[in-house]
Amino acid sequence: MEDQHVILVVEDDQEIQIIVEDALTEGGFAPAIAPSGEEAVTLLRGNRGSYRALVADVKLRGRMDGWEVAKHAREIDPNFPIIYMTGAGADQWPSHGVPNSLLLTKPFAPAQLVTAVSQLLNGGTATT
Amino acid sequence: MEDQHVILVVEDDQEIQIIVEDALTEGGFAPAIAPSGEEAVTLLRGNRGSYRALVADVKLRGRMDGWEVAKHAREIDPNFPIIYMTGAGADQWPSHGVPNSLLLTKPFAPAQLVTAVSQLLNGGTATT
Amino acid sequence: MEDQHVILVVEDDQEIQIIVEDALTEGGFAPAIAPSGEEAVTLLRGNRGSYRALVADVKLRGRMDGWEVAKHAREIDPNFPIIYMTGAGADQWPSHGVPNSLLLTKPFAPAQLVTAVSQLLNGGTATT
């Protein structure tokens, strides 16, 4: 049952990893951290259905950035909730983001992240 | 004044009762538990205006399920915020739910419930 | 291909039938009229997938009203777009309507109906 709470977090910056982990845990979610896009995709493919949402930093070390990770997640599940995190402002989101996703600009308050995840998870059947 | 914070919760499963009570209390709401649909309706009728929202488990012991409790609540107050909880997935919601309600699929994180209640309570005058 | 444009209209008042037919036809939809709730349900069951949306008068002669027709339509297709029409105001909608539906209060302008149907049909994949 618990695994339905698991939120996959792609983040290579340890400081932000901790902020995100604490915020999600306090909200009652179980964060699973992937330090790179490649590892995130491997986890998404290997554990289909175990994650409830993806929280992805846009800028990642290595070849795969957050935009790409999100596209892979949506190919596995077209309704998968995506929250992007970016320090560089929202300028790339309109052309690189996916529909029905949400962008958080760093720095953000923990409550913004928890509300964002909850909104996307609840949104599927929300009528307001 | 406090009674304006009271959220009526219809739940016969004690384990979930506790999760819901804790989540709402932490969010600053005052949960009032009704263990059956019949008792929920009695409370709604006997205390018009004292509850701010209804959190109802769809499947309930006894004759009255969560869908029916919601309909009674809406007959008393047409704008009454309703949050349904279901473990069976959302399949019945589109035909048995009421408009402007919200469905949470069990298991859900406490933050999802708190955000759901807040969203519906704020939604009345929200313009975004 | 055309049948994917067909909108089922449940209306026993001939004057409104004509207004609705003209408005939908002008908008490029193909209205199919059912003069009673019973006939509407028969058509929905007999032609699964041929209708794109239901436009239902709430008050209908005979045993079955528009609220019930909508529930049957949603049991066949949980995402079926529903537009209710009522002259009696919206007072019953919050407790008898289904989620993700829309209520038009008579009298309404033809454009309101066409926009309502288009909004619900487009809404499925709309992100604004």
Next chain:
Amino acid sequence: MEDQHVILVVEDDQEIQIIVEDALTEGGFAPAIAPSGEEAVTLLRGNRGSYRALVADVKLRGRMDGWEVAKHAREIDPNFPIIYMTGAGADQWPSHGVPNSLLLTKPFAPAQLVTAVSQLLNGGTATT
């Protein structure tokens, strides 16, 4: 019954008056033109309940601009649908507009106006 279709239009530019009148009429609405803000407010006060929505040019000859007319309309009916028209861009709307209103930047296509009016009129009970 017809008067429930009447949309009050405040516009002192005759060219735009005609475009707006034609668009609304084609959509099945009955436009009533007020050439100044003062006359619009007089009509709103003298015919409470006869208008369904206000379409107001922001810039008007005379002392009263469109922002003010809208405020008067909302004092009479807090849910009154307002559509502002402006050639000067949307820059004043965030500080002078009212909630749950809509801004059209001139030039706009007739369909944008008709959709705007229909959206606001349908929005009251829409759940999507």
Next chain:
Amino acid sequence: MEDQHVILVVEDDQEIQIIVEDALTEGGFAPAIAPSGEEAVTLLRGNRGSYRALVADVKLRGRMDGWEVAKHAREIDPNFPIIYMTGAGADQWPSHGVPNSLLLTKPFAPAQLVTAVSQLLNGGTATT
């Protein structure tokens, strides 16, 4: 002034070209047709600010599909309204679409297209 009404349409199927042209013209928009993605991008780059929205068929002859055209349009203007048209259903939209876009599944009624364009154009300042 007129050019602010121009909607760029990328469509290689002549039959649909005509349906889209007629629908937009009837709504008061001025459609400009590009028969390929490459030509659409050339037009977008050569006439910055002259188009109000993009209506793009997803499947296009040649190397560039509708998803790519939309990305180019958004790089020029991050808020550019995009409407995708597809006969193949919405399955690729969640991973290839851009945020704040809209998908129309063929066949669609002319009113759906006009409402879609109007909704996106009005949405920028809409508060409902």
Next chain:
Amino acid sequence: MEDQHVILVVEDDQEIQIIVEDALTEGGFAPAIAPSGEEAVTLLRGNRGSYRALVADVKLRGRMDGWEVAKHAREIDPNFPIIYMTGAGADQWPSHGVPNSLLLTKPFAPAQLVTAVSQLLNGGTATT
């Protein structure tokens, strides 16, 4: 970096000041309190860009009320998130509020305030 978390709160009632401060702090925001509208406007003007949102009590001692403070904030930044707090119900909001704002009726639960602030901050790039 922290200052991007700062939420300006205009409140002259100390009891509410404390509730708001605690709620925002728990949510990870940094509240800055202004005891009057005049001081709020001075802070907004003197620290452009340092505040992320305004939480304003509608009724304030002194000449300037919360509606006015919000208008000043929107003249400085047209997209500035505004949350109004009122004990008198929402009746003035439709005519005195600004677009894309949110109204909280006192008493409200802390979670409602935190969700409201988060929703408005996230809403800018949200697509659901």
